[in-house]
Amino acid sequence: MTPPTRTTSFDARLVRGLIGTTVTTYDLVSDGASPESTSRTARCQNGPRSPQTVGKFLCHLDEDPKQIALMRVYQQIPITGTEDADHDTLARQAVPPGVCGELESYTLLQSGGCSAVPRFLGHAERIQGERDLLPGGYVRYLVWEKVPGEPLTEGFFWGLDDSAREDIRSKFRAVYK
Incomplete structure (x- = not known):
């Protein structure tokens, strides 16, 4: 039996290489039936800031597959129409990441002892490498516990x-x- 197929406008180039890889200490779950799959939640933002793609993924702790979490990945992407440009053109588009409101909110709520939000498990940032989608661009990862409910x-x-x-x-x- 073949797995179900989802029709989507999601461009897989924007998060290529993430499914099935280890990010910090969490493994992304590749189950397409998951409600937090990339095809449902990935979106592209073009505005006054640099373009980025944002995806929310279901994941689990590497050492404990029963500890389920959600991971949001913010990745700077090329300006529309320049996706296949030469390396130098792409590298000139890279800018430092701005303040992440979601990270600031989790940090503030957790430090204040708020129990009404999921427990924030961590974050990481990295600069994209020479062979990534936007050399020198940023990638930011946020991880929080998955709580019961919708x-x-x-x-x-x-x-x-x-x-x-x-x-x-x-x-x-x-x-x-």
């Missing part, structure tokens, strides 16, 4: 009735205070 996405939240949304808001207010 993520409170914008689509899920706004699909709820008014009373359910208000209940969620009141719980956030209580934790925030």
Whole structure:
């Protein structure tokens, strides 16, 4: 029996080589049936900052496959239309990473003892090598524990009735205070 195939606009060149490799002490899970698969969550951002791709991956601790976590990978990518440019052109596009709001938030919440967010397990940054997608560009990894339940996405939240949304808001207010 062949594994299920997913149709996606995801460009595999943006995170090539990550599935099945070890990142720090976590292995990415290659199970395409996982709700946190690259085809569902990878997206490309082009804005005032340098272009980057962001993917969220289900992973597990290398020594303990039962310790499941989520990993978000931010990778600087070439400007649209220059993906196949020569090495020097690509290298000139590399810029240092800006402040990562997600990392700042996890650090602040964890240092403040907040128990309403998943436990932050760590982060790492590296500079892309000469043979990577954008030589000299950044790659940032964030890892946090996977908690039971479903993520409170914008689509899920706004699909709820008014009373359910208000209940969620009141719980956030209580934790925030």
